[in-house]
Amino acid sequence: MELKKAGNCERVGDEAMIINKKIKAMRIKYIANSIICLVFILTGCSDKYESLQRVNQPPVILTDRDSLKIRERDYMNHFQGAGFLRITVKDSMAPGMHIVAIDSTGNLEVFYDSVKMTKAIPLNQASVIYVASKQVGVFPLSITVIDKLEKTNTKTIPVRVVANTPPVADFRMNPTDYSPGKAQYSIDASMSKSPMSRIISYTFYIDGVATTLLTPTIKTTFYAGDHTVGVVVTDDLGAKSMQTIKTVTVL
The missing domain is CATH 2.60.40.3450 (Immunoglobulin-like)
Incomplete structure (x- = not known):
């Protein structure tokens, strides 16, 4: 009885070894097939990319x-x-x-x-x-x-x-009200020019007193005597014009 059992065990062991070998062979075949597929995919993508590059023209x-x-x-x-x-x-x-x-x-x-x-x-x-x-x-x-x-x-x-060209100041003075020894004037510097820039401020010098405005006009009152008016304009880059001066006499 013992010899018969031993023979059966040997047969079972042989069958197990055969099965293990088959499983190992299947695993090797699976890995090999996976590698082949991966190479095919990568090669196909590369060919597609190169094909697109050949077809695509520069922008x-x-x-x-x-x-x-x-x-x-x-x-x-x-x-x-x-x-x-x-x-x-x-x-x-x-x-x-x-x-x-x-x-x-x-x-x-x-x-x-x-x-x-x-x-x-x-x-x-x-x-x-x-x-x-x-x-x-x-x-x-x-x-x-x-x-x-x-x-x-x-x-x-x-x-x-x-190069930025400095602006040029110009203005006119118009009397708006007059009486002996007193006159009201409107000073308008809107005709100042800046061909290469935008004028952003106007500085009026009335008898030497400066007033800077964002608008080109100012009103003032002169009394009997001689008076000076000067105007300086500034552009958007900070360039200033030469001062333009005019005089007015009130009798």
Whole structure:
């Protein structure tokens, strides 16, 4: 009886070893098949990416003007809106595009959504940048657009930065009421000119006493004698005109 049991145990052990070998072989085959599938997927994705790169053309950059003319130190854009540049990009892969604006001379500052551009930022189908400079001269502005497949295109436009011209003060004096020894006058400086800027204040010097206003007119009363009136205007960049002086005599 004992010998018979021993024979049965040996057969059971052999069968277990065979089963384990089959399981191990199946595991090896499964792992091998998984690796083959993974390689196929990765290769297929790579081929698809390369195919898209071949088909996709570089983005086309369009601007609403081919050059810019701006004032020096104009960060408030009072000079004819010249600092704004509208950029439109035509690209089938438009979502995910980025824009970089670079001045190789280091004399231009570029702003996007009121924030100074220091790196590539997301770009919509159409965007507006603002260009400013503290230095007078002509500088190249390079605009580079990068799409999500890393296709790039660059457009360069010249930016002419002109020196700010100080304003010129002018005014007229009109009597509004007169009696012996006394006269009321309206002083109007609205004809002052500033071809490259916006006049933001008017300083009236009446017999040497200064009064600064945001409006170009002032009224005053003169008494018998000779009087002087001077006007100085200031533009939005802080440039002041020479003082224009006129005299009035009240009898």
